[in-house]
Amino acid sequence: MFIKEIINAITAPYFLITAAAILLLVSLKYPDRFYTSKSGGIVFACMFAFLGISMLDPNFRLIVTKPDNVPIVGMLFLVPFFTWFALREAVRNDQRIAEGKPLVEQEETADKVLTWPDLVYTELICMVVLTVVLIGWSMALQAPLEEPANPSSSPNPSKAPWYFLGLQEMLVYFDPWLAGVVFPGLIIVGLMAIPYIDTNPKGNGYFTLRERRWEITTFLFGFLILWILLVILGTFLRGPNWNFFGPYEFWDIHKLEALVNVNLSEYIWVKGLPWLGYNGGLPQNAFLREIFGFIVVLGYFLLIPPFLAKKWFKGFYPTLGPVRFHVMTFLLLAMAALPIKMVLRWLFNLKYIIGIPEYFFNI
Amino acid sequence: MANFTDRLKEIFKALSPAKVGEYIQESQIYRSVFRVGVPDSDRKRMLVMLGSVFLHLHPVKVRKSGIRMRYTWCMGGITFFLFLSLTFTGLLLMFYYRPTLEYAYVDIRDLREQVPLGIMREIHRWGAHAMVIAVWLHMYRVFMTGSYKPPREFNWNVGVILLVLTLLLSFTGYLLPWDQLAIWAITVGSNMARATPFAGHEGPGSALMKLGDIAFVNNQSDARFALLGGRFVGEAALLRFYVLHCVGLPLVAGFLMAIHFWRIRRDGGISGPL
Structure with a gap:
């Protein structure tokens, strides 16, 4: 069907990720238009309608109703819901601040209530509801159990547990030492560094967007686009050989995708320099061959921070001080490295910026 | 009468x-x-x-605004409750499960086919998935309300470690049914350790870790080997993951949870506008 083919086409990673990122940034620019009760209702009605209608498609149903994927379908609704909810609260609070009225949270902050019964009963109800949900879910849906383990026959695709599929998706763009070790490490370190980097005293203990626009935009980009969206992409849209498959596409094991990725060194030594009269091809020495890659990577991490300190982040530098500032810019650059590499891959089929497979040193 | x-x-x-x-x-x-x-x-x-x-x-x-569902989303409490139910169902599962190549799969299959009203494994698995999502949403809420800001910086850090522990708990548990889904997911996941810089035999810098002709980092001495107790996902990996899943990680998580809850109180209770 025509519509199905369009949806298959626009869920391709380059389109999906770009569109989601643009949508997020635009919606944060005009939050009072996007995060209202009405728009939320429309979006969720559309999402439910999409899910409901799509369930008629056998390929879609097959992947969505896989037992282990059911929680991710839940997450597909929960995360947008809470994003919308948090930002709607933030918009309301921002309006109140603008009008000089007390915050939603502040209105009730003066009165303290007794923990028994106000909190204890809420918790009790929560526990009962959750128990009922868990038992109902468990009776309705059996936990998956496949064939006994067989080390000699690997399924295709072999997928990590779903919460690591964002990392597995990163493997498309980076080698395992980055996607599987360095970046996860930096995510943990980066999360832990947040309270020490963020010196903005405002927005402590209430929802707000206007007072923390920069922090929230950065975090949401990392959390929603580079974490949640990649998990969803890796779960629902990656099939055999980690090829992309649209939501209505059959997971054909024989689907071939041309591997035409080119290293930066080849771009420069083989395609670029001949224009200047050089025709020697790739140099023998790996470090000479990759010299431009080293310049790009080192320049990225060493030259951009001082530039930012002078230019765009001029306001940050004095308040943060050198240590905080450089930790922050390093973490931001590391985070930005993923979307940058994605875009380079989509536009130029760039494989490695530095490619020294002899030492497993590929960036 | x-x-x-x-x-x-x-x-x-x-x-x-x-x-x-x-x-x-x-x-x-x-x-x-x-x-x-x-x-x-x-x-x-x-x-x-x-x-x-x-x-x-x-x-x-407590501050009235601090306990409203629309402020807290109840996600921290849900996470803790799920942890408790996972501990309980996990304990019951341990009665039926033996972590050896011979029995692991058969025990899980028998659990499904022979044990009356056997939904403990279902509750355990779905609860585990739900806990991962609940932890993420808890972090999300804490960020969106700026609740990591002073004086709660340290507690945010404890929370990040607890999040990592939750993922590790789920990851180690994923192997235990010993079916195709389990071993290949763990194989894909643990293959990453092979690429650890300096410590994995396919990681950058591992070639430097040698003295004369003796290489210290090879496929029998690298980070992956330490994780799995072998060169592939086998009996030793199953036992390691079992012990970590049932004893090691829950102990650490419980310890950190105590700190986490204590610090909420010490840092001024559930956050709210100053």
């Missing part, structure tokens, strides 16, 4: 739920367990919070 019906009426009156409840509440056994009695006055409602080891995690009074 009239005498007899009167006696019956008296007995029924004495056995009415309210009377029985009163009788129980006045008994020495009840008083010895619940010191304060029924919290029917404000004074007793405060005392009950102080007298119980479970309830004393909470303060006696």
Whole structure:
């Protein structure tokens, strides 16, 4: 069907990720238009309608109703819901601040209530509801159990547990030492560094967007686009050989995708320099061959921070001080490295910026 | 005869739920367990919070805005409750499960086919998935309300470690059914360790880790080998993951949770506008 083919086409990673990122940034620019009760209702009605209608498609149903994927379908609704909810609260609070009225949270902050019964009963109800949900879910849906383990026959695709599929998706763009070790490490370190980097005293203990626009935009980009969206992409849209498959596409094991990725060194030594009269091809020495890659990577991490300190982040530098500032810019650059590499891959089929497979040193 | 019906009426009156409840509440056994009695006055409602080891995690009074669902999303509490139910169902599963190549898969299959009302594994698995999502949403809420800001920086850090532990708990548990789904997911996941810089045999810099001709980092001595206790996902990996899943990681997580909850109180309770 025509519509199905369009949806298959626009869920391709380059389109999906770009569109989601643009949508997020635009919606944060005009939050009072996007995060209202009405728009939320429309979006969720559309999402439910999409899910409901799509369930008629056998390929879609097959992947969505896989037992282990059911929680991710839940997450597909929960995360947008809470994003919308948090930002709607933030918009309301921002309006109140603008009008000089007390915050939603502040209105009730003066009165303290007794923990028994106000909190204890809420918790009790929560526990009962959750128990009922868990038992109902468990009776309705059996936990998956496949064939006994067989080390000699690997399924295709072999997928990590779903919460690591964002990392597995990163493997498309980076080698395992980055996607599987360095970046996860930096995510943990980066999360832990947040309270020490963020010196903005405002927005402590209430929802707000206007007072923390920069922090929230950065975090949401990392959390929603580079974490949640990649998990969803890796779960629902990656099939055999980690090829992309649209939501209505059959997971054909024989689907071939041309591997035409080119290293930066080849771009420069083989395609670029001949224009200047050089025709020697790739140099023998790996470090000479990759010299431009080293310049790009080192320049990225060493030259951009001082530039930012002078230019765009001029306001940050004095308040943060050198240590905080450089930790922050390093973490931001590391985070930005993923979307940058994605875009380079989509536009130029760039494989490695530095490619020294002899030492497993590929960036 | 009239005498007899009167006696019956008296007995029924004495056995009415309210009377029985009163009788129980006045008994020495009840008083010895619940010191304060029924919290029917404000004074007793405060005392009950102080007298119980479970309830004393909470303060006696809380800020009204701090406990509204639309502020907290209840996600931290849900995570903790899921952890408790996972501990409980996990304990029951341990009665039926032996972590060896010979029995692991068969035990899980028997659990499904032979044990009456056997939904413990389902509750355990779906609860585990739900806990991962709940932890993420908890982090999301804490970020969106700026609750990591001073004085709660340290508690945010404890929380990040707890998030990582949750993922590791789920990851180690994923292997235990010993089916195709399990070993290949763990193989894909643990293959990453092979690429650890300097410490994995396919990681950058591992070639430097040698003295003369002796390479220290090879496929029998690298990070992946340490994780799996072997060169592939086999018996040793199963035992390692089992021990970590059932004992090691829950202990660490429980320890950190104690710190996490304690620090919420010490750092001024659930966050709110200053």
